Amino acid sequence: MMRMPIATLVLAFAALASAQAATETHQKYEYMIPMRDGTKLYTSVYVPKNSRSPGPILLERTPYSAGPYGPTSYKRGFRGSKRMVESGYIFAFQDVRGKYMSEGVFENLRPQLTNSWQHNGLAPNPADIDESTDTYDSVEFLINNVPNNNKRVGLWGISYPGGYAALGAMSGHPALKAVSPQAPTADWFLGDDMHHNGAFMLQDFISFFSGFGIPQNQPGPTRPAGIPINLNGDAYKYFLDLGALSNVEPKLYKGAVPYWSDIVRNDTYNDYWQTRSVPSGLKDIKSAMLWVGGFFDAEDCYGPLACYKSAEVQANQPNNWIIMGPWYHGMWAGADGQKFHVHDWGSNTSQFFQEEIEFPFFDAFLRGNGQVTLPKATMFDSGNNTWRRFNEWPPKATKDTTLNFQPNNKLTVNQAPQSGTATYVSNPASPVPYQGGTLLRRTREYMLADQTFASQRPDVLTFTTEPLTEDFTVAGNVDAVINAQISGTDCDFVAKLIDVFPATHPANPNFQMLVRGEVMRAKFRNSFQNPQPMDPTKVERVPFTLPDTCHTFKKGHRIMIQVQSSWFPLVDRNPHKFMNIFTAIDSDFQSANIKITMGGPNPSRLIVDKLN
Numbered sequence: 001m002m003r004m005p006i007a008t009l010v011l012a013f014a015a016l017a018s019a020q021a022a023t024e025t026h027q028k029y030e031y032m033i034p035m036r037d038g039t040k041l042y043t044s045v046y047v048p049k050n051s052r053s054p055g056p057i058l059l060e061r062t063p064y065s066a067g068p069y070g071p072t073s074y075k076r077g078f079r080g081s082k083r084m085v086e087s088g089y090i091f092a093f094q095d096v097r098g099k100y101m102s103e104g105v106f107e108n109l110r111p112q113l114t115n116s117w118q119h120n121g122l123a124p125n126p127a128d129i130d131e132s133t134d135t136y137d138s139v140e141f142l143i144n145n146v147p148n149n150n151k152r153v154g155l156w157g158i159s160y161p162g163g164y165a166a167l168g169a170m171s172g173h174p175a176l177k178a179v180s181p182q183a184p185t186a187d188w189f190l191g192d193d194m195h196h197n198g199a200f201m202l203q204d205f206i207s208f209f210s211g212f213g214i215p216q217n218q219p220g221p222t223r224p225a226g227i228p229i230n231l232n233g234d235a236y237k238y239f240l241d242l243g244a245l246s247n248v249e250p251k252l253y254k255g256a257v258p259y260w261s262d263i264v265r266n267d268t269y270n271d272y273w274q275t276r277s278v279p280s281g282l283k284d285i286k287s288a289m290l291w292v293g294g295f296f297d298a299e300d301c302y303g304p305l306a307c308y309k310s311a312e313v314q315a316n317q318p319n320n321w322i323i324m325g326p327w328y329h330g331m332w333a334g335a336d337g338q339k340f341h342v343h344d345w346g347s348n349t350s351q352f353f354q355e356e357i358e359f360p361f362f363d364a365f366l367r368g369n370g371q372v373t374l375p376k377a378t379m380f381d382s383g384n385n386t387w388r389r390f391n392e393w394p395p396k397a398t399k400d401t402t403l404n405f406q407p408n409n410k411l412t413v414n415q416a417p418q419s420g421t422a423t424y425v426s427n428p429a430s431p432v433p434y435q436g437g438t439l440l441r442r443t444r445e446y447m448l449a450d451q452t453f454a455s456q457r458p459d460v461l462t463f464t465t466e467p468l469t470e471d472f473t474v475a476g477n478v479d480a481v482i483n484a485q486i487s488g489t490d491c492d493f494v495a496k497l498i499d500v501f502p503a504t505h506p507a508n509p510n511f512q513m514l515v516r517g518e519v520m521r522a523k524f525r526n527s528f529q530n531p532q533p534m535d536p537t538k539v540e541r542v543p544f545t546l547p548d549t550c551h552t553f554k555k556g557h558r559i560m561i562q563v564q565s566s567w568f569p570l571v572d573r574n575p576h577k578f579m580n581i582f583t584a585i586d587s588d589f590q591s592a593n594i595k596i597t598m599g600g601p602n603p604s605r606l607i608v609d610k611l612n
Contacts, residue, residue, distance in 0.1 A: 394476025
């Protein structure tokens, strides 16, 4: 969600999906669709001019503009497989409440009614609204008013629109046959965009909400001007100079971003976040679901995986699929997906998705009889450069395999760890950067970038195996257990799973490729709802989960794990004090001595799903 250019990126490449301009192939209609509470939502609809039979409607609901606006202003084209255009699909785009040309008040990840009723002990009220009711009312209007439609609707979207697609699936409208949430915003406290395991994603939030967070007071074709942020060519220095999060309001936002006060007040996983959790609301879904994500999506890698797994348990229907490719945010819709950063995947992975997965999925349920032959999970192996197909995810054909931290920076596979400790000092005045070099914007490449820069720092612990004697494929879960004693009462831990290429690698010798990395705020180690201080007098266990992966560490490569306590300015700094960090002041920040234990009763390790 956090990179606003994703909407522009997709539109810029949308013409790839159609050989002719939309003005030649489609007739545009504009509607102000009434919701059950009287609010009207702007919706543009593009109907094929020469279709011989009624076509399905493919709807995207977005906070990023359904424009261009006006009956004679057309989109340049439509994303997805060109077969959608050739097959007579009707494309619809809607501004959500309070954005651009739609009426009403915008609310970030509006709480789901079922969650709100349950959390607040309220009886269901048919007059209440949320994104699922707006979807229901929109679908009902479209099938009864759009010319030449076949009464079947699909819903899709990338990033925030992907979250709206997931929420729309909860509407239960009988005409909503197929939904594809792509990189959906799913849970802004546990894993997407805004927080990861309770740690605040500093640079993304500040940059994004300096524009997106400015309220729109009335409908219009443009958004309000944002707050200028002058990084002066160095984001690390800018955010370090900004200081504690309590400086954000007086130094930067100055009342212009009301949502900031919500963030400051809700620093634990309370009802505010729980009622907005998409995975928890995926119950009794009637639509077929296709979840789409990128293993290297810096914004919303968590969403598709968490939602797919939740739907498998709660949705009560078998038509639930997932595909995860070697992609950054939205790459499958805006680029060919063959290369990312220094890595060449060897094929057009985006075309494979669009032609072999996405189009067959929609066409089966919007035109056909609902019969489609797709693997339950289609996952790209970023070490082997191949697509793997599984009957479930995580696959059953895996075995929990332990990567044990050993003294002298060693890492072993399923070998009993020797007792020992490793220490470092975490200094908030000199936090570990999330990527090497001088950076301006938060990069999308950091998700698979070289980690050599971090290996050379004294505040980063590095553990490495000997060169592998055979391929080692991780497919599924990656769990960390850090046992540590710290001198403060709170701390962050960042665990990174890294593929170390050999010196003989033809393209990237000695490259330390980040495969998976995640941060954990230690005060949430036992509960995200009820944080607890760390006890400086004893070793504390800090377990957490990294995002799933599908990656083969090739024979001759080495597996590396890095542990550190800052990841800046990707993640805000921890003052090493148990407190609401949003209210911390500059003088609260102090260095902490960190001691990681190995072996004995408190072994630190990663546990991965190794494919048999």
